[in-house]
Amino acid sequence: MTSRVAFTAADIKRAMGVMEKCGHQVAAVDFPKEGGFRLVLGDRMEAAAAKATGRNEWDDVLPQ
Numbered sequence: 001m002t003s004r005v006a007f008t009a010a011d012i013k014r015a016m017g018v019m020e021k022c023g024h025q026v027a028a029v030d031f032p033k034e035g036g037f038r039l040v041l042g043d044r045m046e047a048a049a050a051k052a053t054g055r056n057e058w059d060d061v062l063p064q
Contacts, residue, residue, distance in 0.1 A: 012037055 016026045019039055027042040 006035060007037060015039055 012029055015037075016029075016039065019026055019041065024041045025043060026039050028040040030038040030040055032038060
């Protein structure tokens, strides 16, 4: 049995448009297992590089 999603592609596009109008760049869209979606703000190229290397800006701040 499939369940109806609580959002549509139009909802995601609308949220991205609002953030870009506010001067923020959307690097990615995350879909947590709890449901819904989350916009990841930042530079798209940095997000792609972090995904490729498995590192992000918190790796430099938090002890391993």
